[in-house]
Amino acid sequence: MPRTVTAYSNPLVKRVQGLRDKRHRREEGLFLAEGLRILTEARETGRVPVYLFYAAASARHPLVLALVEAVEARGGEAIETIPDILSKLSGKDNPQAVVGVFETFETALTALDRHAAPIWLVAERLRDPGNLGTILRTGDAVGAGGLILVDECVDPFSTEAVRASMGALFTVPIARAPWSEFLAWLRGGAGQLVGLSLQTEQGYRAARYDAPTFLLTGNEAQGLPAGYERECDLLVKLPMLGKADSLNAAVATAVMAYEVLAQHRK
Amino acid sequence: MPRTVTAYSNPLVKRVQGLRDKRHRREEGLFLAEGLRILTEARETGRVPVYLFYAAASARHPLVLALVEAVEARGGEAIETIPDILSKLSGKDNPQAVVGVFETFETALTALDRHAAPIWLVAERLRDPGNLGTILRTGDAVGAGGLILVDECVDPFSTEAVRASMGALFTVPIARAPWSEFLAWLRGGAGQLVGLSLQTEQGYRAARYDAPTFLLTGNEAQGLPAGYERECDLLVKLPMLGKADSLNAAVATAVMAYEVLAQHRK
Structure with a gap:
């Protein structure tokens, strides 16, 4: 069951915002990706976010629903939020409908x-x-x-x-x-x-x-x-x-x- | 004779900084370009800044001298300044040695x-x-x-x-x-x-x-x-x-x- 976050001061919001900084990405082993299309493509290749933020207004979009389901099935967390917080997370004025936090990966x-x-x-x-x-x-x-x-x-x-x-x-x-x-x-x-x-x-x-x-x-x-x-x-x-x-x-x-x-x- | 500007509050500094904004560029008919190489290329094609800001440390660089001369010959103004103001003007942490303010142009x-x-x-x-x-x-x-x-x-x-x-x-x-x-x-x-x-x-x-x-x-x-x-x-x-x-x-x-x-x- 997705929780709702609407406060900028929420510790997870602050933590995720920090991932725009390289040092935080390295320390946490996490990074940000945004947009329904990209997150759906990620899901199709088997990569599912550990945290998924989505705008309440998009909650019933079939691709959002599919992402929420995939995130929860993998033990991640889906979080409903407001456009201003999505803006904060992505650093963009016109935020995408979803922001995902993924584990970094690499191929040897x-x-x-x-x-x-x-x-x-x-x-x-x-x-x-x-x-x-x-x-x-x-x-x-x-x-x-x-x-x-x-x-x-x-x-x-x-x-x-x-x-x-x-x-x-x-x-x-x-x-x-x-x-x-x-x-x-x-x-x-x-x-x-x-x-x-x-x-x-x-x-x-x-x-x-x-x-x-x-x-x-x-x-x-x-x-x-x-x-x-x-x-x-x-x-x-x-x-x-x-x-x-x-x-x-x-x-x-x-x-x-x-x-x-x-x-x-x- | 170039003047020296070291105060952020200088009106010209504020005006030039504003040129990063589209509305100001349109109102003033001016835009910013930075870097010795690019400004030199501009000079070679006949475009000379109306204002040229350069770091005091670069004042004796032959390309800077050539730019200052070209600017003054055209009735523009060369302004010696500090790296922090060059940063402010260009919006970059590591500013180039020169920032030029040019008149916009267009070909019909x-x-x-x-x-x-x-x-x-x-x-x-x-x-x-x-x-x-x-x-x-x-x-x-x-x-x-x-x-x-x-x-x-x-x-x-x-x-x-x-x-x-x-x-x-x-x-x-x-x-x-x-x-x-x-x-x-x-x-x-x-x-x-x-x-x-x-x-x-x-x-x-x-x-x-x-x-x-x-x-x-x-x-x-x-x-x-x-x-x-x-x-x-x-x-x-x-x-x-x-x-x-x-x-x-x-x-x-x-x-x-x-x-x-x-x-x-x-």
Whole structure:
């Protein structure tokens, strides 16, 4: 039976609000996701929130009812609340109908089956949560096996990353590893490591990609370290016809990923 | 001779801070851009701030000196200040060395020369400023003739859009028009209107693009209205292999733009 919370001072409300902060997410092992569509997608992949907040006005929506049922069946708690508290929780003026608190999860690098998909995305020192989420969303679209985060990247469970992923956080496996560990794992089997670089004359369209292709994107401001580029099987560049010398990292990753997909499908 | 401002209560500081708000930008006809690289790019395209704020610590940087000189030569004002005020102005914890206040500008649709470039980007009811800026940045990279904003789009001079454009706001012409006006202008000359759509079986790789190609991207949540799709010469879709049914709007635009670019270059 859902309880009702309408006070900002409610300790759970304060605790959940705190999850917009990385330190709290790490300490609690919990993160926030919002929106009926995303939470329903999460449920379909077997991820159910430990706390589910929903607006009283949405209480009879069939998707809300299905979420409440799933949460309670798993021993979680469904909480009816008011739009202002949903705003507080999500940090948005126009809150979604539901906010869920999920346990963080992660896939071990060694648990990835590289033959499960022809494309894998690898990001190195990615800094922007919107980029991370957008790359996950693209990964879902191109059928990527997963996203491997190399070295110190932004937290994939940050509210902005979760939002930008539009649910792909729940469908695309994420592994994290230092470069040396990633490289050792990669070289333990098949896989073409393709780095996006400005230090090459090799155009991305003329290059040939062999599955499984691991697409490596570097830090937004600095690109890939030279030592990492040297370990790549192939460096490719995108044409840059204007004044700028680089694209947004999520955009560059997507243009590359769709090229690889098109070649694999031929 | 630059003056020095160190008080938060300074009226100009308050006024400039207000430019993060759309209403103030519209009333004043001014907007904010930050960062040495972007301001230098703006200067190279002939756009010079009316007010230039820079950190005292950067006063001798050659690019800052060049900016100060350009600003004063145009009758603008250069203002030496402290990092905390730069933070206040830009709304960022780690401010850039310079913040510039520019006059807003815009290109009339009728002033665009469609034969000046083989690719043009068109966005309809774009809502997210980060997407708008990222699309401008991509437009610069693919050599787009400009970005045409159809119907009510987010303000291209919002601080987030300017930031995401990484300077492309100054290099890619922007025109705004209601749909009917855009369509009348487009049909007054050559131009293939290509809409990104979910309502077609035509894959984007198999389609053929004729210059000048006008790539039309719809609203992030709703895509293009059916009536607008009917006016397109071609509707194309990107493969979506995962659970999601759409890509980020800036990502989809970029994948399309690079495909068109590759075909034109063949």
